[in-house]
Amino acid sequence: MPNSIWHQCLEVLRDEFPAQQFNTWLRPLQSDHREGQLVLFAPNRFVMDWVNEKYLRRIEEVLKDLNGGQAPRVNMKVGSAPREQAPVNRAADKPAVNGRLQEETGNQVTEEEKGVAATVAGPVSVKPKTDNDRREVQVEGDIKHQSFLNEGFTFETFVEGKSNQLARAASMQVAENPGGAYNPLFLYGGVGLGKTHLMHAIGNEIVRRNPRAKVAYLRSERFVADMVKALQLNAINEFKRYYRSVDALLIDDIQFFARKERSQEEFFHTFNALLEGGQQVIVTCDRFPKEISDMEERLKSRFGWGLTVMVEPPELETRVAILMKKAEQANVKLSSEAAFFIAQKIRSNVRELEGALRLVIANAHFTGSEITPPFIRESLKDLLALHEKQVSIDNIQRTVAEYYKIKVADLLSKRRTRTVTRPRQVAMSLAKELTNHSLPEIGDAFGGRDHTTVLHACKKILELQDTDPGIREDYQNFMRLLTT
Numbered sequence: 059m060p061n062s063i064w065h066q067c068l069e070v071l072r073d074e075f076p077a078q079q080f081n082t083w084l085r086p087l088q089s090d091h092r093e094g095q096l097v098l099f100a101p102n103r104f105v106m107d108w109v110n111e112k113y114l115r116r117i118e119e120v121l122k123d124l125n126g127g128q129a130p131r132v133n134m135k136v137g138s139a140p141r142e143q144a145p146v147n148r149a150a151d152k153p154a155v156n157g158r159l160q161e162e163t164g165n166q167v168t169e170e171e172k173g174v175a176a177t178v179a180g181p182v183s184v185k186p187k188t189d190n191d192r193r194e195v196q197v198e199g200d201i202k203h204q205s206f207l208n209e210g211f212t213f214e215t216f217v218e219g220k221s222n223q224l225a226r227a228a229s230m231q232v233a234e235n236p237g238g239a240y241n242p243l244f245l246y247g248g249v250g251l252g253k254t255h256l257m258h259a260i261g262n263e264i265v266r267r268n269p270r271a272k273v274a275y276l277r278s279e280r281f282v283a284d285m286v287k288a289l290q291l292n293a294i295n296e297f298k299r300y301y302r303s304v305d306a307l308l309i310d311d312i313q314f315f316a317r318k319e320r321s322q323e324e325f326f327h328t329f330n331a332l333l334e335g336g337q338q339v340i341v342t343c344d345r346f347p348k349e350i351s352d353m354e355e356r357l358k359s360r361f362g363w364g365l366t367v368m369v370e371p372p373e374l375e376t377r378v379a380i381l382m383k384k385a386e387q388a389n390v391k392l393s394s395e396a397a398f399f400i401a402q403k404i405r406s407n408v409r410e411l412e413g414a415l416r417l418v419i420a421n422a423h424f425t426g427s428e429i430t431p432p433f434i435r436e437s438l439k440d441l442l443a444l445h446e447k448q449v450s451i452d453n454i455q456r457t458v459a460e461y462y463k464i465k466v467a468d469l470l471s472k473r474r475t476r477t478v479t480r481p482r483q484v485a486m487s488l489a490k491e492l493t494n495h496s497l498p499e500i501g502d503a504f505g506g507r508d509h510t511t512v513l514h515a516c517k518k519i520l521e522l523q524d525t526d527p528g529i530r531e532d533y534q535n536f537m538r539l540l541t542t
């Protein structure tokens with residue numbers, strides 16, 4: 059097992075760094091270990107330089123510990139580990155060259171793929187969501203080029219915050235230099251957090267800089283539907299030619315490719331042809347590539363060749379800034395007090411935040427009222443009731459207990475073992491953040507504890523989120539589980 063030392067090293071580093079850092083910089087590295095030398099392959103120069111600067115020293119320390127005090131020589135290169143080390147299928151790995159088509163490997167269209175085709179119309183008859191979405195229509199073989207970019211989703215309308223800073227910066231780089239160092243760009247994160255927005259922003263910026271650029275945006279279901287339709291119409295060659303002719307291919311919500319084998323196959327070859335031709339590929343997904351189930355390994359590993367970046371849920375300040383921006387776009391005056399009030403109440407995701415603002419604005423127009431916190435409370439009465447009902451202390455306790463595989467009774471008990479105290483602190487902290495209960499009420503709900511115990515738990519968990527990547531990830535998972 060020549061590379062196992064690197065895998066062990068990765069396990070150690072996974073516990074030391076926040077998930078986003080680990081997934082972005084360390085996880086994509088491939089290794090080749092022979093004759094006392096470990097070569098780490100980075101997908102591009104940017105990642106290599108970054109790892110060299112920020113992580114290499116720590117990597118060497120860990121390797122030394124793992125190797126009985128003797129550090130192997132570590133060398134960094136751009137590229138991928140030699141073939142025999144990489145877990146990819148060689149034959150199928152060969153990309154199409156100069157637009158020549160790959161031989162079919164015989165993957166059959168699954169029932170699910172047919173199902174998608176039945177519910178989504180083909181490319182020619184597709185209606186854009188709004189007129190704005192249709193930017194350009196050209197004839198390409200038998201398939202018309204429709205980019206479906208939403209012109210409202212630009213970098214200017216995207217509010218930057220700590221949660222999306224890295225994703226935005228990477229997207230900007232791709233827009234400025236498509237087909238360059240970050241190819242493919244893989245954006246992932248929970249629902250309604252701005253992945254689609256960023257993807258369109260890149261497409262719009264590419265076209266702004268080069269109006270002749272052919273940018274195709276589509277959800278993965280459409281790719282599946284187009285492919286199945288092309289097969290039915292005996293037009294698979296046009297399909298291949300079309301998708302390989304674009305300057306940038308933007309595929310949204312790639313997780314829907316799961317179990318659609320023929321589509322994965324087709325996409326894999328398209329993907330290779332595009333990368334080979336220096337054309338940009340951008341993909342979004344609701345999870346990290348390796349965690350997508352029912353997706354071919356070689357496709358997942360290919361996703362990691364460029365840059366993989368997470369979009370996280372926005373923190374309070376960013377939620378306030380987003381509301382102010384959306385209100386400004388709608389020509390509505392929104393005081394920061396009102397924005398703050400909404401942002402505090404709606405924490406799940408930006409889509410829901412926008413929905414809440416729209417509701418408040420519509421009510422204000424209708425009644426001619428000023429947008430004040432009491433008015434907002436009244437306008438969002440039903441929505442807030444739903445939230446409060448969903449996020450009860452009871453619900454939090456059940457979710458936390460299930461997650462850590464302990465009993466709810468343990469959370470309420472006097473037990474003080476670590477396996478129980480940490481989950482209890484997490485649950486108390488969530489109760490403070492997600493419900494409107496006071497500290498004494500929360501203490502009561504946790505087996506009659508004092509409010510100072512709750513306060514201590516909140517502080518502790520806040521602190522741990524900065525220093526302990528495991529807790530940070532758990533906490534984010536809970537926020538997602540409980541609020542979406």
Ligand SMILES: Nc1ncnc2c1ncn2[C@@H]1O[C@H](COP(=O)(O)OP(=O)(O)OP(=O)(O)O)[C@@H](O)[C@H]1O
Nearest residue numbers: 215216217248249250251252253254255380408409
């Ligand atoms: N940082 C931001 N600034 C401004 N608007 C944002 C921001 N993040 C998200 N939005 C808005 O929130 C809405 C939902 O975003 P988007 O559709 O991009 O989410 P998503 O992450 O792609 O979700 P899904 O996984 O469900 O497709 C959009 O209207 C988008 O404009």
